[in-house]
Amino acid sequence: MQIIDTSDPSSRSSAETEEFAHFKRDIYQKVLKIVFESLRCRSHDGDTHRCADGLSRILYPGILIESQDAEEAAYFCGCRAARATYPCPKCLVSHSELHEIFGNFELRTPNTMRAALQKVANARTKAERQRILVQYGLHDIPVCSRSTSSLDLY
Numbered sequence: 001m002q003i004i005d006t007s008d009p010s011s012r013s014s015a016e017t018e019e020f021a022h023f024k025r026d027i028y029q030k031v032l033k034i035v036f037e038s039l040r041c042r043s044h045d046g047d048t049h050r051c052a053d054g055l056s057r058i059l060y061p062g063i064l065i066e067s068q069d070a071e072e073a074a075y076f077c078g079c080r081a082a083r084a085t086y087p088c089p090k091c092l093v094s095h096s097e098l099h100e101i102f103g104n105f106e107l108r109t110p111n112t113m114r115a116a117l118q119k120v121a122n123a124r125t126k127a128e129r130q131r132i133l134v135q136y137g138l139h140d141i142p143v144c145s146r147s148t149s150s151l152d153l154y
Contacts, residue, residue: 022139039061043062084137088137092137113136113138116135117138117140119132120133120138
């Protein structure tokens with residue numbers, strides 16, 4: 001992804017920094033939606049393709065590997081990144097337990113993260129929404145249906 005801003009982050013107030021981080025996450029999610037749009041239906045329903053041996057088969061395309069740095073991975077899944085209570089983009093290991101390399105931690109699956117974001121959407125107050133987001137190490141990103149979620153390709 002292109003670098004969105006080249007200005008000095010120390011010149012911003014904390015509110016401006018938070019607003020700009022939200023803007024970058026939003027842009028990243030919109031770009032990913034466009035990039036993965038052509039795979040959306042085919043990754044779930046399959047697509048008929050005539051193979052080299054002459055037989056027609058239903059293929060399910062997907063992304064086998066993602067090449068992202070830590071910042072991009074955090075924007076991709078909407079998690080809070082390195083300074084968060086739950087910084088890992090793959091699981092819900094707490095910051096204080098990062099040294100436990102053999103630990104067994106809940107994975108950030110599309111279903112568990114979608115459920116967490118649904119809890120946020122159903123929360124009555126901003127404080128309650130924030131508490132749930134922090135509990136899962138997430139930022140508030142739009143909850144997508146199964147067929148439109150970039151999380152499904154993660």
